[in-house]
Structure formats: structure tokens, C-alpha cells
Amino acid sequence: MTELLYSPKIKPEHLARKAIVYIRQSSEKQVRYNLESQRLQYEVADRIRTLGWRHVEVIDSDLGFSAGMAAARREGFERVLSWVALGEVGIVGSREVSRLSRTDKDWCRLLEVCQIFGTLIADEQQIYDLNYLDDQLVLGIKGTLSVVELKVLRQRMQAGQESKARRGELFKRLPVGYALDLTGKVGLHPDQRICDAIRLVFMKFRERWSIRQTFQWFRDHDIELPANPIQGTKLIWKVPTQSLVRDILINPFYAGAYVWGRRPLTTLLVDGRLEKHQSSTRRAEECRVFIPDHHEGYIDWATYQENQRMTRRNSVNWQGDESMAAIRAGQGLLVGLLRCGHCGRKLHVRYWGGRGTHARYLCRGDYDDGGQYCLGFGGASVDRRLGQELLKVISPLGLEASLRALEELSAGDAAQRIALSSKLEQLEYEARKAFEQYDAVDARNRLAASALERRWNEKLEEIATTKQRLAGLNTRRYSLTADEEARVLAMGENFAEIWQNDQCPPALKKMIFRTVVEEIIVRTDLEKKALQFTIHWKGGTHTQLAMERPRSTAETATPMEALEIIRRMAVRHGDDQIASVLNRLGYSTGKGKRWNQTRVATARRNHSITGQRRALPDPERISLNEAARICGVSHRTIERLVEAGLLKREQVTPRAPWGVRRTDLNDEPVRSVIERLIRTGKLVLQGGCAENQPVLFTENEGDDNAGHHE
Secondary structure (H helix, E strand, O other): OOOOOOOOOOOHHHHHOEEEEEOOOOOHHHHHHOHHHHHHHHHHHHHHHHOOOOOEEEEOOOOOOOOOOOOOOOHHHHHHHHHHHOOOEEEEEOOOHHHHOOOHHHHHHHHHHHHHOOOEEEOOOOEEOOOOHHHHHHHHHHHHHHHHHHHHHHHHHHHHHHHHHHOOOOOOOOOOOEEEOOOOOEEEOOOHHHHHHHHHHHHHHHHHOOHHHHHHHHHHOOOOEEEOOOOOOOOEEEOOOHHHHHHHHHOHHHHOOEEEOOOOEEEEEEOOEEEEEEOOOOOHHHOOEEEOOOOOOOOOHHHHHHHHHHHHHOOOOOOOOOOOOOOOOOOOOOOOOEEEOOOOOEOEEEEEOOOOOEEEEEEOOOHHHOOOOOEEEEOHHHHHHHHHHHHHHHHHHHHHHHHHHHHHHHHOOHHHHHHHHHHHHHHHHHHHHHHHHHHHOOOOOHHHHHHHHHHHHHHHHHHHHHHHHHHHHHHHOOOOOHHHHHHHHHHHHOHHHHHHOOOOOHHHHHHHHHHHEEEEEEEEOOOOOEEEEEEEEOOOOEEEEEEEOOOOOOOOOOOHHHHHHHHHHOOOOOHHHHHHHHHHOOOOOOOOOOOOHHHHHHHHHHOOOOOOOOOOOOOOEEOHHHHHHHHOOOHHHHHHHHHOOOOOOEOOOOOOOOEEEHHHHHOOOHHHHHHHHHHHOOOOOOOOOOOOOOOOOHHHHHHHHHHHHO
16 A cells, blocks of 8 residues: 555445554564564554545554464454454555464454455555455465465574574573673583572582472572573572572583473464463473583583482372372371382372371272272381381491581581672672772762762672671581580481480481482282382392281271170270270280270270270169178178079179169168078078078078178
8 A cells, every 4th residue: 555545446335434454563572672563554554544534443452462373362353353243344454464364264264254244455555355356366365375474484493493402502591500601602600609509509409308498498598599580681689489499400401411392382272272382391301402411510410310300209299200209297207119019009108097197008009990909008017117127227327427417517507608608799899899880970960979879888788787697607606515526426326216216307217218218119928918028229239028017907996896895884884894894705906915994995085985994983883892891791692682583783794793773772672681681690582482482592591691790
């Protein structure tokens, strides 16, 4: 439309509707810097007005959005289609048809609705009416060329990038801690503070064994790390986020390797639309370009690989790793080290018990597919047994470990002190530079002088704060006394006692296990009564041992018959009486031990049975001996009254203590029999018999009388 002032294709019905001018640029960088292209596109609106349209609307909401395949949704283009479909648009103008679309799908949609509703399309050279076959052909060719043009340009750029990357020369932005020298080669950053900060990250990770623990150390000690800003090129110093620490630790560039294509873009069909997604980070060896020993690294490649294995073990993502292997505060010491010798899977840990602290190791087997666990056993006894084997190996090294501990204790907060000293040195340099700038400015230029003075004062304040923190560290620094050194050495000589002490944290024990043990293979025998372990020590040595398999809760559960007796007797009797009855009846605990008062109380607590340690006094019921004492007779007399059916007894279970109601002792004929026994010295049992009938048990009357007179 450069010189086009009139076209016979423009009808009054077209001019009666509004005109749309569509403006688009593909990226934010183009929007920010390609301003001449924007100006040329906005000028299309003026040319549309010269053709006779009074109502011209400019749609520029798609500036910074690509029109290629799998690009983000273009709100402005969708608005153009909807207005055309409503019959409100007479012409759609754009400087080039490639601004409207770079895909066949969007181009065909636009042509279809424009043809149906009689809307014209205009570019810089021509006006097109879709009712004419020639215009359809020309627009179709131009649309196809715009699609092909984008693909060709993209292929050229990608081929150029990959070619440069295969030479190890493509650097969009170097990681923090590196810089290009005058020859264009990668080298360590010339700022020593930056290099020391990066080395400190790797050193603390080797001490903490976890990305999060490393990040927490920097946060807790308020130690800053250098970072690339979102905008600009100058490095900034800040207390790191966890993502910053993670990016440093997983980046293979710090191990001297050059990689390209770690997170390639993939095109997926989501809800009927093509979308571009960045895939997960690939291993360095699996990237499209991998060049080891490309430049000087902060760590070697073997250390980097070991760090990645530690990071993967710490992951709680079930799909990423079969075991929850991070060092945490749980009681299971062998988490992440056990592997099933039957199916090869890693064993997981589960915590049971009232407090959730009893570890149990499980191999999932085909449980997720409706099967059962392949292997499972309690963790407490296994941890103790393998801990004993560990002590045999490392106890001779206890003295060396003590000497190493002495060095670390004497060093104190050396890493934090070094970091603050480097920061102080840089701040002093920046303060001197700020003063020189302030001193050189003309005093009459008050605006510049005040700004430079404020900058100088800010640096002086930061210097004072850093010096104060360093002074605090120096105050806490102390040398170990002779007694403290002797205690540390004694800990090394008596390492086994320290290990078995309750104050020794599980996390420390796990760290020691993983330091010396590579993996532990466990399997069971055919009867599943024994566990067989093969310990793979770091360095290639193997140790085999066997132990009895800890029985599960179901195998060591209290028998139901014994629980029923406990439940019935616990209403009135004490735990000591219940234990005596269970032992007389031949019952034992789930672990095969004799019952006692403590074990009965434990069984009641585990099964929520209310009871008491000693029998509760009952004013209505008394024992056999108590009944004999009240009546003034021997317990044998009471037994004979019960045997004759004259006195009722209550017994919860066989072999349990008898219970007699106190009121039954005063009822007839018990009271008459006892009174006659006391008066005559003869026991005459008349339970339901007439007085002229023979007396029962006459052969024992003398014994009863004798018992009474005692």
C-alpha cells in the first residue's frame, strides 16, 4: 500500500465496517530494540485511512509473541478472528502477511473467515479479496512462504549454534566464577573472592551431604555468594537461595566439562494445542554436546559424579530413586544401603509404633501390582548387628578421627572467617574508590557530590558491620585445653562406647555408615528364619554374615487366649495375679517368655485394656484366705463348704483366685455349720440334708478342729 490510493476491490460495504491493523513482533528483544520495524507497522494505519476508512483500530497486544508452531496463545490474533466472524471488519491490514501467521493452521483459519464474511486483507503491496481465485492463490503462496521462511531461519540459527557448541565456543552467559580471557578462552574468574566463594559451596556440600543443608549453612551464617543478575552483566552478592546453591552443585561446567543441550525443547499436544515444554535436565554424558576437560574446574570429574550420586540418593521422588535415602533424623541407620538379594530392588524404611520411631525395612516386590512384599524385617536388631560389624572395621581408626576432630575444633569458624575477610577487603577497595570519586568531583556540583558522598557512606557502614561480625567470630574463637584434648582422644579410643551411647545422633551414625559402606545385599533362607547379609565396603572388600530374622508383630503377638484371660481378670485382679495364672495355665508371651507383672502391664497397654498393678479392694467379695480369717476357721473348711455346695464361689478363669461374697458367709446353712464347728469342734455339713442323715467327711473332722484351734 505504499503508493496505493484506490482499489476497485474496496466496496461501500467494506468502508461501512471498521478496519483492523495487526502489529506483531516475535520476541521481547525485538520489541525493545527493533523500533524502526514497529514504526513501519504503525504507519499502516495511516495508509488504511487514506483508502477511505474512518474507524481504524490497531491491535498490538501480540508484541513479543511468536506466531510459529507451538507458540503461546495470541490473544490479539484471536480477537481479530472473532471480530471478522461477527461481520464487523471490512479490512485486515498488516505490513507483511508473516506478521499475521507463521503456521498453515492459523493462516487457513484467517482466510476462511475472511472469505465467508467478505473481509479484505491488505499488506504493503496489495489488497486481496478472497472471492477472487487469483487473490486466494497469491495469499496461499505468501502464507506458505512465511511458514517456510521461519523454518529455514530457525534451522540456520540452530545449525550455527550447534556447530559453535561442538567446538566448545558457544557461551550465552558463563556460570558464576568463570570469565573469558583476551584470547576468548574460559578461565577462572580473576576475582579471588568469587573463586573462594564457589569453592566454599563444594566444600560445605561434602561436609553436609545435602543441598538443603548446604544452603542452610550459608543462610544461618549470613554468608553471601556471587550471582548473575536477571538483567545486566555485573555480578551481585547476596545470601543465596536454595536454587542458587543447587545450580552450582549440579552444573558440570564447574567440573571442567562443556555441555550443550541439557534441557532441550519438546513439542507436545496438550488439550488440542501444540505447546513447547522444556524437558528435564539430562545427565552431562547424555547431552548433544559433551566435552570433558574443556577448561579448568573447581572440582574434578570424579568428585562431580560422586556429588550427583549423593544428590540422587537424597531425592524423595519415588520415580527418581527407589529408596528414600536422604540422611534424616529417623532411627533406621541402613536407609539407602540395603538391596534385596532376591529381586534387586532397594529396600525402603517404614516407621511404626505409638511414636512412629520403630524402623522396619521392606522390599516392595510386586505389592503395587496386587502381590506382596518380597522381604521385610524389623530394623532395631539388624542395625545393632551391622553396627557391631562396623565397629570392628573402624574402631582402630578412632584415634585418627580424634586427631582430625581436634584440627577442626581448633580451626573454629574458619570458612566463615575467610569469607568475611574477603568481603571486608573488597568493601575497603570499593570505599576507597567511592572516596576518590567524591574527592574528584567539583564541590559546586552539589547533586553529584551528595550522591557520591551517600555512596561512600554506605560503603563505610558496610565495612563497620563486617568488622563487627569478624570481631564476634574472633571472640568465640578459642584453643582447646589439655583436658579437652584428652577427652577428644579418649572418645577415639573408646569409639564403641560413643557409638552405643543414646546421645549419639542417628544422623551421624548414618553418615558414618555411608562413608565406609557402598551397599548391603540381604536375602532370607528358604524357611525365612534367617537373614544373610553381604556388606560391600568402600574399596571393594566384601563381608558376609548371618543372623536370625527378627520376627514381625504378627509372629510375636500375644496369644488371643491369654489376652482374653487378661481382659476378664483385669476388672478386679492385679497384674501380678494375672501373671501367676497365665504361667500356671502354661501360656507364654509372644516372644516365648514367662509372664511377669511388667509384661502383663505392657500387654494391657498395647491392647488398651484397663487394669491395675495390684488387685482392687472389693467390699462385697473376699478371697478364700480372707473368708477363713473372718470366720475363724481354716481355708480347708471354706473349701469343703464350697465342695459341698453350701457356699458359692466365683472364679474368672481356671486357676484364678476364688472370690466369695461376704454376705454369703452369714446366710444359712453356712452360718450354722461354722457356729457348730466353733462350739463343738466338729464340722457337720448339712447342705440340703436332714439332721438324721450321716455326716459327710467325718474322717476329716479331727483335722478341721485341730486347724481351728491353731
